[in-house]
Amino acid sequence: xxxxxxxxxxxxxxxxxxxxxxxxxxxxxxxxxxxxxxxxxxxxxxxxxxxxxxxxxxxxxxxxxxxxxxxxxxxxxxxxxxxxxxxxxxxxxxxxxxxxxxxxxxxxxxxxxxxxxxxxxxxxxxxxxxxxxxxxxxxxxxxxxxxxxxxxxx
Amino acid sequence: xxxxxxxxxxxxxxxxxxxxxxxxxxxxxxxxxxxxxxxxxxxxxxxxxxxxxxxxxxxxxxxxxxxxxxxxxxxxxxxxxxxxxxxxxxxxxxxxxxxxxxxxxxxxxxxxxxxxxxxxxxxxxxxxxxxxxxxxxxxxxxxxxxxxxxxxxxxxxxxxxxxxxxxxxxxxxxxxxxxxxxxxxxxxxxxxxxxxxxxxxxxxxxxxxxxxxxxxxxxxxxxxxxxxxxxxxxxxxxxxxxxxxxxxxxxxxxxxxxxxxxxxxx
Numbered sequence: 220x221x222x223x224x225x226x227x228x229x230x231x232x233x234x235x236x237x238x239x240x241x242x243x244x245x246x247x248x249x250x251x252x253x254x255x256x257x258x259x260x261x262x263x264x265x266x267x268x269x270x271x272x273x274x275x276x277x278x279x280x281x282x283x284x285x286x287x288x289x290x291x292x293x294x295x296x297x298x299x300x301x302x303x304x305x306x307x308x309x310x311x312x313x314x315x316x317x318x319x320x321x322x323x324x325x326x327x328x329x330x331x332x333x334x335x336x337x338x339x340x341x342x343x344x345x346x347x348x349x350x351x352x353x354x355x356x357x358x359x360x361x362x363x364x365x366x367x368x369x370x371x372x373x
Numbered sequence: 374x375x376x377x378x379x380x381x382x383x384x385x386x387x388x389x390x391x392x393x394x395x396x397x398x399x400x401x402x403x404x405x406x407x408x409x410x411x412x413x414x415x416x417x418x419x420x421x422x423x424x425x426x427x428x429x430x431x432x433x434x435x436x437x438x439x440x441x442x443x444x445x446x447x448x449x450x451x452x453x454x455x456x457x458x459x460x461x462x463x464x465x466x467x468x469x470x471x472x473x474x475x476x477x478x479x480x481x482x483x484x485x486x487x488x489x490x491x492x493x494x495x496x497x498x499x500x501x502x503x504x505x506x507x508x509x510x511x512x513x514x515x516x517x518x519x520x521x522x523x524x525x526x527x528x529x530x531x532x533x534x535x536x537x538x539x540x541x542x543x544x545x546x547x548x549x550x551x552x553x554x555x556x557x558x559x560x561x562x563x564x565x566x567x568x569x570x571x572x573x574x575x576x577x578x579x580x581x582x583x584x585x586x587x588x589x590x591x592x593x594x595x596x597x598x599x600x601x602x603x604x605x606x607x608x609x610x611x612x613x614x615x616x617x618x619x620x621x622x623x624x625x626x627x628x629x630x631x632x633x634x635x636x637x638x639x
Contacts, residue, residue, distance in 0.1 A: 223424075229431045230423050236434070237535030240542040244577050248470050248545060250568025277569065330569075 259286060259305045260346035264320040264333070269300045270356025272322055272331045278304050280335040285310060288333060304333060314350075315340040321354035331356060402597045409518035409596070410526050421524035429490035429525070430532030434539065436489055437482055441540035444477055445469060445547030452548075453556050462556075466563035467570040469548035474571065474580045475636065478541040480628050483587035486533050487620035491595035494525050495616040498599030499609040507600075522596050529592030530585070537584040579635045586627060591620040 245251045266272075269291060278286040286306035294301040304320075317338030324331050335350075344350065414422065452468045498521060501507050507517040545567075552558040571577065595616045602612035 226427045227423055230426050233426070233431045233434065233532075233535060237538050240535075240538035241577075243542050244474070244538065245573055247564070248474070248541075248567055249571040249573040249577055250565075251573045275569070275572075 258308050260308055260311045261289065262304045262306060262314070262344060262346070262348060262350055264302050264304060264350040264353050265294060265297065266300045266302060266320075266322060266353050266355045268355040268358060269302060270322055270331055270358055272302065272333070272356060276330060276332050278306060278333045278335060280310075280337075285335070302333070311346060312343045314344045316342045316344055317352055318344070318350055319352045319354065320350045322356035324357065398601070401601065402593070405518070405522075405597055405600060406526075406593055409522040412519065412523070414523070414527075418519070418524060421520070422527055425524045425528035426532055429486075429494070429528050430535060433486060433489045433532065433536060437485055437536045437540050438543045440481060440485055441478070441543040442547040444481060444540075445473065445544030446551045448472060448477075448544070449548035449551040449556070453552060453558070462552075462558050463562035464566055465552045465558050466545075466548070466565075466567035469552070470545055470567045470571050471576060473541050473544045473548075474576045476628070476632070478537045478544065479580055479583040479587055480624060482537040482540045482584065483533060483591055483624045484621055486529075486536060486588075487591045487595070487617055487624070490529065490532070491591050491616050491620055492613045494529070494592070494595040495599040495602075495613050496609055498522070498525070498596060499602045499604070499612050502600065502602065503604035503606070503609060505604075522600060526592050526596050529595070530588045533588035533591065534581055534584045537581070541580070582635075583628065583631050586631065587624050590623050590627060594620045594623065 272288065272291065274288050274291055276288045277284045278288065286304055289303040289305040291300055291302050293299075302320075306314075314335070315338045317340040319336045319338065321334045321336070322331055323334045338352070448469045449465060452465050453462055456462045456464055456468070498507075501517075501521065507521065510517045510520060549560075549563060553560045553563050598612040598616045598619070602608045
């Protein structure tokens with residue numbers, strides 16, 4: 220009976236290790252948080268070219284992460300990219316109507332993210348509205364092409 | 374001329390017999406799994422299951438965790454020397470975590486499990502068969518499939534995913550140890566890049582799904598080879614080898630198919 224007790228204890232510990240490991244993977248490795256969808260709100264932004272932006276990329280304001288990219292789809296009316304941003308609900312009604320959204324790159328070869336900067340308009344954007352003033356991703360090939368054609372005309 | 378034709382004919386016959394044997398054995402394995410694994414366990418069955426879980430799970434923990442630690446450390450070391458060329462050593466955490474969660478943990482844990490626990494299961498059941506314990510159980514009205522095979526099968530199915538989780542956790546910690554503590558990658562970027570790129574459903578969930586599939590396949594092969602072997606000492610040794618070979622091949626082959634379906638956009 221004694222031996223069976225220690226064995227059962229070992230098995231219980233084993234299962235506990237599994238559960239704790241799963242919790243560790245969830246919270247620490249995948250950065251899962253238990254904040255529901257109610258803690259965010261959405262804004263749209265249209266870009267003529269998103270470069271290498273991907274869903275789940277971060278959205279930052281003054282370098283502080285304030286949300287992430289929820290979805291990217293092609294707008295078939297204007298043939299540009301409609302990027303849906305999920306932002307912290309603290310910012311709801313705090314982003315002015317003339318705020319700028321730009322697709323930036325962290326470092327030379329780093330991931331691309333959306334940078335928001337505030338404008339001066341006293342009117343604020345409501346959830347679900349669209350940021351008008353956007354700046355597309357920097358595409359290296361286009362830059363080189365421009366540089367070469369400038370060289371040629373000079 | 375006729376002898377040559379006769380030889381060819383006999384070869385074709387042998388091929389046919391082999392194929393029939395293979396299909397038959399596959400069918401037997403399927404029926405065997407259905408008969409042993411399906412059903413409500415009794416209180417005695419639960420006790421047997423715990424005993425087996427201790428054997429295949431708890432006692433495999435040490436080898437799996439140590440392997441995980443070393444694989445995580447090697448990944449970080451190799452990854453660092455490559456990533457530093459691009460000035461992208463901040464992505465080390467992401468690389469270690471994704472390669473462990475998606476591929477290495479399920480596959481390596483399953484291979485270790487096949488070697489550590491699978492072969493032991495085959496040998497144990499095989500020896501029971503060779504010493505006619507299984508037949509005597511039937512004589513006294515105890516179903517050996519439910520009494521011997523079912524607890525072992527379910528113990529394996531539960532144990533391997535847990536071992537895989539342990540492997541991932543220890544591997545990521547080993548990567549942290551080498552990358553951050555030793556090579557000097559910034560701790561914040563190690564974790565934050567990891568958290569930004571690892572999805573709970575997409576990476577951890579799919580990795581666990583792989584691990585559950587491998588657990589079923591490896592344990593199934595192990596208990597079936599034990600139950601189906603020729604009851605001699607040579608038969609046991611052959612079946613034990615077959616368990617390790619078949620389950621390794623099955624794990625690696627299935628891994629490719631599962632990866633193609635999960636991450637290859639098939």
